[in-house]
Amino acid sequence: MPTPTKLGWIGAGRMGYAMAERLAKGGCDIAVWNRTREKALPLEKSGAKVVNQLEELSTRDILFVMVATYDDVKEVLARALASASKGGKPKMVVECSSISLEGSAELRRMLKGKGIAYLAAPVSGNAKVIKAGKLTFVVSGPRHAYDEARPYLDMMGAGSSYVGEGELSRIAKICHNVMLGVVIQNLCEITVLAEKAGMPRHAFLDFLNKSVMGSMFTRYKTPALVNLDFHVTFTPKLLRKDLDLGLDAGRRFDVPMPLSSLTRDLLQQMIGRGMSEQDFSTLLLMQAQNAGLKLEPEDVPVSDGLS
Numbered sequence: 001m002p003t004p005t006k007l008g009w010i011g012a013g014r015m016g017y018a019m020a021e022r023l024a025k026g027g028c029d030i031a032v033w034n035r036t037r038e039k040a041l042p043l044e045k046s047g048a049k050v051v052n053q054l055e056e057l058s059t060r061d062i063l064f065v066m067v068a069t070y071d072d073v074k075e076v077l078a079r080a081l082a083s084a085s086k087g088g089k090p091k092m093v094v095e096c097s098s099i100s101l102e103g104s105a106e107l108r109r110m111l112k113g114k115g116i117a118y119l120a121a122p123v124s125g126n127a128k129v130i131k132a133g134k135l136t137f138v139v140s141g142p143r144h145a146y147d148e149a150r151p152y153l154d155m156m157g158a159g160s161s162y163v164g165e166g167e168l169s170r171i172a173k174i175c176h177n178v179m180l181g182v183v184i185q186n187l188c189e190i191t192v193l194a195e196k197a198g199m200p201r202h203a204f205l206d207f208l209n210k211s212v213m214g215s216m217f218t219r220y221k222t223p224a225l226v227n228l229d230f231h232v233t234f235t236p237k238l239l240r241k242d243l244d245l246g247l248d249a250g251r252r253f254d255v256p257m258p259l260s261s262l263t264r265d266l267l268q269q270m271i272g273r274g275m276s277e278q279d280f281s282t283l284l285l286m287q288a289q290n291a292g293l294k295l296e297p298e299d300v301p302v303s304d305g306l307s
């Protein structure tokens, strides 16, 4: 019998927790570290081992990372791999956070220097999407590493798209999240317009979701927009980070991005008003305020299309 692959996991935030949980529930040998240890502890019920020290993950075969920004990724990996040469090292790092092309390339150089393969594997979907088994990955890096990691990526959701070598997956993810920002802003604009013209939000969104313009995203945001349930799935500041990554990439590749620039400014206005602790879809509240419309929860049961 071959020895089972030992997985290591860094980061049990909203995304990391739900992803690691799927691997643990799937029967993988997985050890998890999170800066705030208590947040990771419930994963033990699903079969994961929660470690005290990051360094304990240096001997896992495949090390996954899901934290927030590139600075955080750099910090946790430097600590996890500090003793890698002495006590063994992972075969591969799979980095899933949404970070820049440049940061990802720097990481690849650092890991190459240590003889560790590296996959850049950002994701699409929030924690609820993960629970529903619909998370997707976009992956770049060496093909042989992808083939080896693929069964674990598959266990976490609905599959992965391999897009080639180097940091190509980073640009795909950045483009994806720029679209997320522009779409949520527009969805909020038209929902406020429909309501101010006299229509209940749930009726308008019911029509939109059934139409060719409806999507998994418009459907799973519908409960928030109808019933004003803004518990966080993704913070305004993380979305601002991704729009900034998109605008930086636009400058680097000489691509004008007028809608993305405007959306970034609108998001900044919302954050500047102190609206940063709830979900990014509170753009609806700012749009309503700007339109002189007072929103009330409609208290109507609406499907999110996921559960």
Ligand SMILES: NC(=O)c1ccc[n+]([C@@H]2O[C@H](COP(=O)([O-])OP(=O)(O)OC[C@H]3O[C@@H](n4cnc5c(N)ncnc54)[C@H](OP(=O)(O)O)[C@@H]3O)[C@@H](O)[C@H]2O)c1
Binding pocket: 011, 012, 013, 014, 015, 016, 034, 035, 036, 037, 039, 066, 067, 068, 069, 071, 072, 075, 076, 096, 097, 098, 099, 123, 124, 125, 126, 127, 233, 234, 235, 238
């Ligand atoms: N939420 C979404 O819908 C979504 C979707 C796709 C991609 N993403 C991307 O996925 C990543 C994680 O997002 P999230 O929503 O899970 O964020 P989150 O809930 O804020 O979790 C962030 C995680 O990073 C850890 N962390 C942050 N800074 C750290 C540091 N300096 N050292 C060690 N650990 C650190 C946090 O540890 P603590 O628990 O100790 O704070 C936590 O585990 C981000 O890059 C985000 O852009 C998010």
